[in-house]
Amino acid sequence: MANTLLRVENIGKRFGGVIALKGVSFAIGEAEIVALIGENGAGKSTLMKTLGGVHQPDTGQIYVDEKPVKITNARDAMANGIAFIHQELNVLDNLDVGANIYLGREPKTLGIINSSEIYRQAQVYLDRLGLKVNARTQLAELSIAEQQMVEIAKALSQNARVIIMDEPTSSLTLKETERLLSVCKELRGEGVSIIYISHRLSEIIEIADRVVALRDGANAGDLTREQITHDAMVNLMVGRELARFKLPHHTAILDRFVTVKNLRTQRYPDQTVSFDIGRGEILGFAGLVGAGRSEVAQALFGVEPGLEGAMEIGGSESFLAHTAAQAIAHGVFLVPEDRRKTGLLLDWSIRDNISLPALRRDANKGFVNRTREKQIADEQKISLQIKAPNVEARAGNLSGGNQQKVVLAKWLSLNPRMMIFDEPTRGIDVGAKAEIYRLMRELADRGVAVMMISSDMEEVLGVSDRIAVMCEGSLTGFLTRAEATEQRVMNLAVARAHEAVA
Amino acid sequence: MKKELGIFVLLVVLCALGWALSPEHSFLSQANVYNLLYQVGMFGIFSLGMGLVIITGGIDLSVGSVMALQGVVLGMMLNDKGWPWPIAVALSILLCIALGAFNGFLITRVKMQPFIVTLCGLLFYRGVARFVSNDETKGFGEATGFLGVANFFKGKFLGVPTAFWLLIIVAALMWVLLHRSIFGRYLYAAGRNEDAARYSGIGTRGIISSAYIVLGFLTAISGILFAFYTNSVSPSGHANSYELYGVAAAVLGGCSLRGGEGSVLGIIFGAFLLQILQNLVNLLGIPSSLNFAVMGAVILLGVLADQLIKNRTPRVKAAA
Missing domain, CATH: 3.40.50.300 (P-loop containing nucleotide triphosphate hydrolases)
Structure with missing residues (x-):
């Protein structure tokens, strides 16, 4: 100085x-x-x-x-x-x-x-x-x-x-x-x-x-x-020694539990995307912002329906969701990129946020089952360790990490088969990040196929079992955990901009 | 609940003032109370529907014109054509529901702004009402064959006007719908943050559309009451700017035009407050030309007080 x-x-x-x-x-x-x-x-x-x-x-x-x-x-x-x-x-x-x-x-x-x-x-x-x-x-x-x-x-x-x-x-x-x-x-x-x-x-x-x-x-x-x-x-x-994302990894189970075939999104109508995710696998999606990863996620979840394509889960009939309700019925859930805008109702309590997608399932002749929703919210608050005085606290007052847990809690009570995380730790502090990673791994261990979109290189490399890389609307490559290096991911992520890949 | 309590206190104060200041305490006379309940019933029913729409973050400015159109059509079917009253009444209700559905369609599918859509409705339906009736007042004067139904809507039961009984029934149904059913929860979610609701698997377009349809239905019920109450429908003046009474009642009752907020009890209190104000203007000998000024001032003060309380809350919380 x-x-x-x-x-x-x-x-x-x-x-x-x-x-x-x-x-x-x-x-x-x-x-x-x-x-x-x-x-x-x-x-x-x-x-x-x-x-x-x-x-x-x-x-x-x-x-x-x-x-x-x-x-x-x-x-x-x-x-x-x-x-x-x-x-x-x-x-x-x-x-x-x-x-x-x-x-x-x-x-x-x-x-x-x-x-x-x-x-x-x-x-x-x-x-x-x-x-x-x-x-x-x-x-x-x-x-x-x-x-x-x-x-x-x-x-x-x-x-x-x-x-x-x-x-x-x-x-x-x-x-x-x-x-x-x-x-x-x-x-x-x-x-x-x-x-x-x-x-x-x-x-x-x-x-x-x-x-x-x-x-x-x-x-x-x-x-x-x-x-x-x-x-x-x-x-x-x-202020303490924190294990650097040392998550137990698994060799990818290539059982094609989830398969996505020839998905065309509204943003990139000329490109198709096909991939599969194994049961218990975390498939990382790397790429530059605007590579079309979020569009794939939104199409699979039915909020911005794909133009064409189909997916199967666990040998189900193939389907393409046109509303989120359809995706949810198939056990496909999205933890969206912008949790404040699309993940949560910030003015609502933790309880009301968590119960929202499950209301219909738990409803009694069209009436909200208030006992059940409180019970589920309390359970999730404890199991995810959401830090708040009680489930009546306003979701908007929570820290980023706890807000993300509430978004996650919305889906956990619904029996997920595929979870899509879009930038799951954006704006979340280090301690909470590790918790989110642990939760993702637990989900995978329960047999859920996890798709994780991330622009944080450290996160992609540290958390994924396998990495899919996208560039300008198409998949440019897959890397196993052993193959993946920052350099290789970057090369695939800019594939189209730099080389004329056919 | 705080909001409802605030407006309830205001109501009680107004009633006390009305009782104390009105000549010979006529505010609480049997005739005046009966008249008041009649008015609150007629205005309250569609105000509840307006509240529903406002909770979705929308607004419907076409209510008054729809009532006028419904009124003249009802008059023409009953008087000019001499159709049986059940068919005429049912058709007039269907008309209002269809217009509500049309609003909902334009707003949720074509994604037009509610204000614009219903502003056009306000002009269009009024024009249609005047055209189909040749701008002639349609009366129910020489009622033949439907005297019974007219008397029912104008009548009373246990000393309370039918209109108010209907309001109680509608309010009870709406309370269950809004505060206990999943539909109500979805409606609040869609109004507060449509994207987040959609991302939770809620069909927000259907939910929002149905709010306009419910308003259409309640407009029809109020419309029938008004038509028989005035006993004649002048196409250019009938139910003029009634939509604003609905908006005022809902806003006074705690609905936010940003959507996602409001309660049945609040809207009912709001409707009461508006009618009591009008009533007091008459009773206390305030020049009736000041009618609107008084209403405007009270609504402004009510919303202002609410805002001041809201602005203070965060500081109180931080200090706790």
């Missing part, structure tokens, strides 16, 4: 009776990338929100260039050179790129927005980031990764000296992630500092100069560049 750019000292914050931060200190120098890690609820967001002026700290002081400052709103943060890139992007997709970058600070001539000036200046920042996008392009036409770059361009145009990135890669593909990481390094080369918040430890290993870990609202320890390893970070976060 040559010159300390931003420093917080002894920041404390309480919300009512809950102490979110109990005296956290933290500093970042010029041209430095500091990774901030910690389990969900460790206080990372609260700490960052005090820098953004969203929360006022109860105790402690923020220093910029070693001068005490007070940040009460986003404008103050910006004036001090602090910019945010949030997990959910903060862009207006009905405007063009230039308008987004200069929103609220439009250069004006005689009170009228000077558009050509906007586009000219915006283009400078876009070029600087190596983004091959015209500033006049409508934002809606850009990919998520490009939109994120636009946000970074906006931060640069505001002369940001520290950019805080909160889980920036959670919806990026592997390739886009690499691109973002190299942009981070370039920015560092230009003297910009970055506070990088992520659950993806391999990214941190790649770019961070220093790691600051939080646990239960307090500093848990720092790591210098040389000390940064996967295990060291996990230990700091959880």
